Structures are given as C-alpha cells and as structure tokens.
Amino acid sequence: MRNRLLLSVLSVVLILAAMDLSAAISRKKYFNKPQLGIWYGPITPVFGTAELLEPNMGVGAFFRYNLPFDSLKLGLDTSYQQYESTGINELTMIPVYVNALYLLPLDLPVRLQGKAGAGMCHLHMRPDEVKQWEPMFMIGTEVSFPAGKLANIALRVDYIFVYEEYMKDATENGHFINAAISLYFNFNL
Amino acid sequence: MNIYSYMFSLLFALLILIFAGCDGEPVFTEMSTNRLKIKIKGTLESEEPVIDEFDFTPGETSAALYADDSVNDHPVQPEDKMPTTFMLDIAEIKLNGKAIGKYRQVFSIPLSDHVPFFNGEGITLKNDDPGNGTYSTVQLYIRKMIFDNANIYTFEGSSWNPTPELARVIFKENEVEGFNFNNLQVNSYWDSLRDNASRVLRVYPLEIPIIGEMNYDRNDDETVLEIRIVIKNFIKMYEYDYYDDGIFKVCHFYGFSDWLRDVREDERNMGRNIIAVARAYVPDKAGTITGTGTNGHYVIALPYEYDDASEFRMPVVPNDDFRKDAVPNCDFPVAPVYSGSHIESVLDYFCNYEAYKFDWNTVAASCGDIANYEAEWDGYEALVENFKIAPHVTIVSEGSYTFENVMPGTYYIFTHADPGPTDPGPNKLFTGDWNSLGTATVP
Numbered sequence: 001m002r003n004r005l006l007l008s009v010l011s012v013v014l015i016l017a018a019m020d021l022s023a024a025i026s027r028k029k030y031f032n033k034p035q036l037g038i039w040y041g042p043i044t045p046v047f048g049t050a051e052l053l054e055p056n057m058g059v060g061a062f063f064r065y066n067l068p069f070d071s072l073k074l075g076l077d078t079s080y081q082q083y084e085s086t087g088i089n090e091l092t093m094i095p096v097y098v099n100a101l102y103l104l105p106l107d108l109p110v111r112l113q114g115k116a117g118a119g120m121c122h123l124h125m126r127p128d129e130v131k132q133w134e135p136m137f138m139i140g141t142e143v144s145f146p147a148g149k150l151a152n153i154a155l156r157v158d159y160i161f162v163y164e165e166y167m168k169d170a171t172e173n174g175h176f177i178n179a180a181i182s183l184y185f186n187f188n189l
Numbered sequence: 190m191n192i193y194s195y196m197f198s199l200l201f202a203l204l205i206l207i208f209a210g211c212d213g214e215p216v217f218t219e220m221s222t223n224r225l226k227i228k229i230k231g232t233l234e235s236e237e238p239v240i241d242e243f244d245f246t247p248g249e250t251s252a253a254l255y256a257d258d259s260v261n262d263h264p265v266q267p268e269d270k271m272p273t274t275f276m277l278d279i280a281e282i283k284l285n286g287k288a289i290g291k292y293r294q295v296f297s298i299p300l301s302d303h304v305p306f307f308n309g310e311g312i313t314l315k316n317d318d319p320g321n322g323t324y325s326t327v328q329l330y331i332r333k334m335i336f337d338n339a340n341i342y343t344f345e346g347s348s349w350n351p352t353p354e355l356a357r358v359i360f361k362e363n364e365v366e367g368f369n370f371n372n373l374q375v376n377s378y379w380d381s382l383r384d385n386a387s388r389v390l391r392v393y394p395l396e397i398p399i400i401g402e403m404n405y406d407r408n409d410d411e412t413v414l415e416i417r418i419v420i421k422n423f424i425k426m427y428e429y430d431y432y433d434d435g436i437f438k439v440c441h442f443y444g445f446s447d448w449l450r451d452v453r454e455d456e457r458n459m460g461r462n463i464i465a466v467a468r469a470y471v472p473d474k475a476g477t478i479t480g481t482g483t484n485g486h487y488v489i490a491l492p493y494e495y496d497d498a499s500e501f502r503m504p505v506v507p508n509d510d511f512r513k514d515a516v517p518n519c520d521f522p523v524a525p526v527y528s529g530s531h532i533e534s535v536l537d538y539f540c541n542y543e544a545y546k547f548d549w550n551t552v553a554a555s556c557g558d559i560a561n562y563e564a565e566w567d568g569y570e571a572l573v574e575n576f577k578i579a580p581h582v583t584i585v586s587e588g589s590y591t592f593e594n595v596m597p598g599t600y601y602i603f604t605h606a607d608p609g610p611t612d613p614g615p616n617k618l619f620t621g622d623w624n625s626l627g628t629a630t631v632p
Contacts, residue, residue, distance in 0.1 A: 052220045087317040088288050089220050123216045127287075127320040128407060132213035162217070170215030171222075 031073070031103050031111055035064045037184020039156060043081045046159075047175040053083040053091060058178060064101065071103040075115070079178070093176075094122040095136055095160060113142045121162050121174075136174075137161045142182075154182045225289070225318050225405060226413045227282065227327075228311035231275065231298070231420035233582055233618070235468070236593060237309030239302070240584035244422050247273040247300040248338070252426055255616070257447060260428040261454040263342050263439045268353050272443045274299055275306075275420060276335035276360050276367060282316055283328040283394065284403075290316030293332075295361045300421075307421050324403045327416060327467050328394035331371055335360055336424065336443035339368035344437040356440050368429070368442035375458045395463055400580040401492040401596065403469030412471050413594070419464040419578065420445065425616050427452060427459070435531020446616035449573050451512040456523050461573075464618065468580035470594045476631035478592040482585035482604050487619070489579035490592050490600040490629065501579050501603075501619065515569035519556035522548040578618065595631045602626040 043058035044050075060079025067074055081093040099117025106112055121136040140158030147153045162174030232239045245251050252269035275298045282290035292315045298306045306312050340353035355366040374392040397416060405412055425447065429440040450460045482488055489501060512520065525541035528534040556562055581592045585604075603623035 048221070049217060052217065085220070085317075087291055089317055091216070091220070125216045125219065128219060128318065129320065130214050130216055130219065132216070134213070134216070164215045164217055167213065167215045167218075170218045172215065172217035172220075174217045 031113075032066055032070065033186040034066060035062075035152070035184045035186055037062050037064075037152075037154075037182050039079070039154075039180035039182035041156075041178065041180025043083070044177045044179070045083065045175065046177050048172055049175045052089070053085050056081070056083055058082070058180070060178075060180070062182075062184070064184075071105065073101040073103075075099045075101055075117070077117070077119075081176070081178075088127060090126045092124040092126075093162075093174075095138075095162075096120055096122070097136060097138055099138060099140075101142075110143050110145045113144070115140045115142065115158075121160075123162070123174075134174075135163045137163065140178075147183075150185055152184050152186065154184065156180050156182055223316065223318060224407055224409065224411060225316060226411060227290070227314040227316050227416065228413060229306070229314055229416045229418070230309065230311040231306045231418055232309060233417070233419045233421065233423075233578060234309060234584065235415065235417060235579075235581050236583040236591065237311075239307065239309040239421070240586050241422060242302045243300060243307075245271050247271055252441070255424060255443075256426040256441075257428075257452060259447075259452045259454050259456060260426060260441065262428060262430050263344075263349055263441075265426065265441070266340070266342070266351070266353070268351075269340055269426065269441050270338050272300060272336040272338045272367075272424065274337045274367070276333065276337075276365065278331065278333035278360065279314070279329060280332045281330040281394075282314065283330075284319050284324040285322075285326055286328065287319060289319045290314065292316070297360075311415065318407065319405055321406055322404075324405060324469075325399055327397050327399060327414065329397065329416070329465075330394045331392070333358075333360060333369045334371040334374075334444075335365070335367040335369045337365070337367040339366075339440055339442035341438055341440045344439075353441075356442065368440060370427075370442060370444035370459065373429075373444070373457055373459045374463060375460050392461075392463065395465065397465040397467045398577065399467040399469055400495075400577070401468060403467075405469075409471045410473060412469060414467060414469045416467045417465060417578070419618070423448075423464070423616050423618075429457060430455065431526070432528035432531070432534040432537075435529065435534045437534070437537070448617045449576060453512070453523070455525075464576075464578055466578045466580060470596050472594060475594040475596050478581075478595050478600060478602070478629045478631060479589060480602060480626060480629065481589045482626065484585050484588060485606075486585050487605045488583055488585060488590045488626065489603050489605075489623070490581035490595065491579055491603070493599045493601070495601065501577055501623065512569065515572060516565045519552065519562040519565040521552050521556075576618075597631045599628050599630045602629055 039060045039062070041058065042055055044055040045053040058079055058081040060077060062075055062077040064073045064075040076098055078094065078096045083091045083093065097117045097119025099115045101113050101115045104112040104114060116139045118135070118137045120133045122133050124131045138158050138160045140156060142154050142156040144152050144154035158178045160176040160178060164170045164173050234241060245255065248270055250267060250270055252271055253265040255271065256265045277296045277298065279294045281288065294314055296312060298304060302308060335358055339356035341356050342353050343350045356368045357364050358367050358369045360367070376392055403412070403414060423446045424443050426441055426443055429442060431438055444459060445462050447459060447462050450462055452459050478490055491501070522545055524545055525538055528538050581595065583590050583592060604626050605619055605623050
C-alpha cells in the first residue's frame with residue numbers, strides 16, 4: 001500500500017518535471033555545486049536476504065562535494081533502515097558510506113548519474129542483540145532535475161552489499177535495493 | 190580547507206571505516222540458521238524407535254471398542270471406521286510467552302507406526318531462535334486438530350438413516366473429510382457457568398511444561414526442544430449432536446481420550462484432555478542412560494528435583510464414573526443448544542430446556558451453596574491437575590532399556606507395568622505406584 005502511494009507521488013513528480021524540462025536546460029550546471037539532501041523510499045532485501053527480511057520504507061541523508069573533475073563528485077551517504085521478518089528477527093541497519101558520482105555525458109534534459117562507493121554498515125539484530133559494524137559496498141544510479149534555483153529532485157536506486165563472508169562460519173551476505181525519491185539543495189560554496 | 194585537503198580527509202575516513210571493527214558474528218548467517226530445533230511427536234514414549242504399536246488398524250471397523258460412553262443418542266454403527274489420518278494446523282509457537290515462530294505449519298499425518306510423528310523420530314517445526322535464557326513452558330497455538338472418518342447420521346421421520354455421510358472441514362484452505370475436535374477443547378470445566386466461558390476457556394494456546402527447563406545458550410551449536418503430545422493409542426470416539434435445518438443429526442468423531450476428565454453424554458466441551466510434555470537437550474552435552482528391566486514394562490527417568498513419581502501417575506484409579514464420584518453433588522447439567530427456526534427442532538429444544546431446568550434445580554438443591562460447588566470441583570481438580578507424563582519414557586525390550594539425549598545430572602528411574610490395555614484399560618495412562626529402579630547419573 002505504501003509502495004503504491006510512493007509510486008503515485010513519483011508519477012506526479014515526473015509529470016511536473018516534464019512540464020519544466022525546457023527550463024532545466026537553460027539553467028546553470030547545478031551538478032557542479034555542493035549539495036545536501038534527504039531521501040525517502042522503499043528498502044527491499046533481495047536475493048538470499050529476501051528470505052530473511054521483509055521490505056519496508058527507509059529514510060536517508062547525503063552530502064556531496066565537487067571534485068576538480070567536472071563530471072565527478074564525492075558523496076557521503078547515510079540512512080536508517082528498519083527491517084522486520086515473518087518470524088521474530090528484526091534488523092536495524094545504518095549504512096555510512098562514501099561514494100563517487102559520475103555524471104553520464106548524455107545530452108538530456110535530466111541528469112543521469114552513476115555512483116559507486118564503500119563504507120561501513122551498523123547492524124543491530126534482535127532478539128539475539130548482535131550489534132556491530134560491517135563493511136559494505138554499493139552501486140547505484142540516479143536521475144535528477146532542478147526544481148528551481150536552489151532545489152533538485154531525484155529518483156535514485158542503489159544496491160547495497162553488506163559483506164560478511166570473511167567472518168568465521170559465515171555463509172551469507174546482505175543484499176538490499178534502496179529505491180527512493182530525494183530532495184536536495186545546491187550551495188553556492 | 191581547500192578541496193584537496195577535504196578529499197584527503199574524506200578518503201582517510203573511508204579507510205578507517207572499512208578497516209575498523211570488522212570482527213564479530215555474521216548477522217545474516219545467524220538469521221538464516223537455527224540453533225534451536227523444535228521436534229514434535231505424537232507418542233507417549235520419548236525414545237526412537239517407539240516400541241508401542243497402534244492397537245487398532247486404521248480404517249477398520251473396530252470403532253465400538255474405542256467409543257466413549259458419551260456416544261448415547263445413536264450407538265456405534267457398522268459404518269463407523271477407525272480414523273486413518275491426523276491433521277494438525279499450528280499458528281504460532283512461544284517460549285514462556287515470547288514468540289519464537291510466527292509461522293503457520295500444517296501437517297497431515299497417517300496413523301502408522303512407520304511415520305516420523307509416531308515412530309519416535311519426530312517432525313521438525315519451523316521456528317526462530319529465542320534470546321539466551323531459561324524457559325519453563327512452551328505454548329503451541331493450535332488452530333486445528335482433525336481426525337478423519339467422522340460420520341454424520343441423520344434422524345429422518347422416526348428412525349436413523351443407516352447411511353452416514355462423512356463430515357467435512359476446511360484444512361489448509363481445502364475441504365477435507367474429518368472433524369476438527371480442537372474447537373471443543375477447553376482449559377477447564379468449573380468456570381463453564383460463566384457467560385464468556387466459550388471464549389476464555391479455549392485451549393489457545395496449549396501450554397506445555399518443559400520438565401527440567403530449557404537453558405538456551407546461543408554458544409551451543411544446537412539445542413533441541415522435544416514436544417510430545419500423547420496421540421498414539423490415546424484416541425476415542427465421541428458424539429456431537431446438533432440440528433441442521435431442523436433435522437436432528439449426530440456426528441461420530443474422534444478425539445483424544447477423556448481418561449482424566451470425563452466427557453459426559455451430550456456434553457460438547459472436552460476439558461484439559463490434551464496430555465503433553467516437553468524436554469530440552471543439547472546434543473553435544475547429552476549422554477545416555479541404560480539399564481535392565483522386565484520386558485513390556487514402562488520405564489521413566491525424572492530429573493533430580495522430582496524425588497518421587499507422584500506427579501506422574503494418578504493418585505486413584507479413574508474409572509468411567511470418576512468425575513461423578515469426585516463431584517457427586519455439584520456437576521451441573523449441560524444446557525441444550527437453541528437449534529434454529531424449524532418447528533420440530535424448536536419444540537425439541539424447549540422440551541430439552543424444561544428437562545435441563547428440572548435437572549439443574551435438582552443439582553442446585555443437592556449442591557447447596559457456592560462454597561460446596563468450589564470445594565467439590567477444587568477437590569476433583571486437585572486429583573487430576575498435577576498429572577504429567579515424564580520427560581523420558583520408554584518400554585523395556587529384550588530385557589533392557591536406553592534413554593538417549595539425556596542432559597548431565599542425576600535422574601530417578603522408575604518402572605511400571607503396561608498402562609493399557611489390561612490395566613486400567615485402553616486409552617488410559619499410568620495409575621497406581623511406580624517402582625523405583627534407583628538413580629542414574631549422566632556425567
């Protein structure tokens with residue numbers, strides 16, 4: 001139900017964006033500004049993890065800063081993800097990672113970015129009360145467009161891989177897809 | 190800060206994040222594996238293989254031997270056949286009230302000496318691991334318990350139609366032949382006068398004691414919780430009478446023996462007749478107890494805190510009138526059920542209701558006040574409420590017995606002659622005294 005609601009919101013945003021596309025082209029290259037943003041959307045365990053946990057909604061925040069290269073930025077991303085299972089296990093996951101964002105050289109009214117990164121992920125599993133940090137990697141893509149001079153709206157899809165198999169007796173890793181709508185702001189730093 | 194020193198700081202932070210604190214327990218592996226394994230068996234015996242075999246042939250016409258005295262409106266017919274399948278629908282499992290398995294699990298189990306449920310191997314239930322701790326009870330939320338071969342007889346005109354139809358019930362989203370007697374199971378009798386009795390007294394959950402408790406420690410590779418519900422050779426036929434569109438019908442269905450708490454004529458509730466026990470062991474730590482005895486005799490092993498076997502037998506031998514003997518004055522009659530809009534059934538209902546009022550007043554006069562009512566029922570309950578079956582039960586075969594998977598400690602060993610069918614009869618458990626065989630210690 002919540003996913004349907006989100007899809008409806010996304011559809012409306014896309015329609016509004018399409019109406020504003022001509023304006024977007026003429027605007028300054030907002031990609032080259034430091035940005036601070038938040039995201040909200042469905043977080044979905046996939047592959048083997050889908051059998052252990054149920055999808056939910058998650059929320060996150062990020063900060064991005066320019067690099068000397070025009071099409072590349074560096075971002076710091078974190079989020080709060082709470083998963084329940086069909087049984088009694090629950091998992092709270094807080095990924096904190098750094099990623100590089102690459103602006104695809106396509107002449108489109110919207111900006112297409114690819115991103116890849118790594119970091120650490122804090123996991124808290126109940127009722128066993130296991131709390132620890134684990135290494136994680138991510139790849140993702142994002143399509144964005146300006147909503148005025150200051151703000152941008154983006155749709156993003158990230159795949160998060162929580163690496164665990166290096167541990168003794170471990171046979172599983174964590175796999176998640178985070179899809180979200182995000183709102184972020186440009187700074188004239 | 191210029192952009193390069195900023196980048197340097199960020200990369201440095203990334204390296205620290207990746208290489209710091211990478212040790213610990215694998216969370217996703219932990220979630221996908223089970224350290225607690227729950228096994229369920231339908232036998233009195235705890236050991237594998239189970240020695241006791243089914244004392245009837247499923248599907249055969251031997252139902253009269255297994256009919257309860259409450260089969261009164263329509264006696265056992267040649268068409269009544271023993272059940273062949275037991276169906277079980279479990280909604281949830283809890284330990285000390287804490288959920289460990291919200292998984293719906295359904296089983297359709299043939300009544301056979303060779304299936305895991307009845308041969309001592311046990312069926313493994315799906316569950317999650319609990320947190321570390323000591324647990325003394327397990328709660329099974331059982332949605333349905335069904336035996337097949339339940340016949341419905343119809344009273345037509347002035348006689349019974351000799352050809353029955355098989356009762357049908359929904360099981361696992363499909364219609365199957367059988368009768369769900371779980372609907373009739375209640376926790377108690379003496380509060381049945383209360384208006385809300387039908388709701389508050391349902392056996393949901395079935396609370397099962399873990400004899401010797403379970404000390405769950407997630408550092409142990411595997412802990413097994415074994416649940417036993419006495420079903421094998423503990424099956425009787427009962428009668429459920431009702432009106433269907435004004436037509437009087439009876440259903441001859443099968444349920445667990447009412448050996449401990451008698452089900453009387455026209456009574457629907459079956460009170461606390463599910464005999465179950467649980468025990469826990471850690472296979473890496475458990476040992477074995479062996480000994481010798483008389484062939485065919487039962488042997489039990491009890492944890493040290495049970496210094497006599499008094500809770501594991503009946504203090505008196507319950508005969509068919511046991512409840513009547515224990516509650517001579519205050520056992521109130523059962524009210525007839527209003528049967529709908531058909532004139533014949535409504536007239537029947539009013540006749541029955543008049544008879545019920547007369548009987549009720551007679552009992553009320555003999556019972557006296559509420560204090561007597563409480564005293565009689567409490568006295569009856571005191572005789573039956575503590576009855577448990579032992580965590581380790583086996584039968585001596587070829588002169589010896591063996592208990593596998595016994596946790597370290599000292600155990601009292603007792604022996605008893607066969608609980609049935611000779612004494613005290615079929616579908617009955619231990620009465621009389623246990624004979625001590627001394628103690629045994631598992632190091």
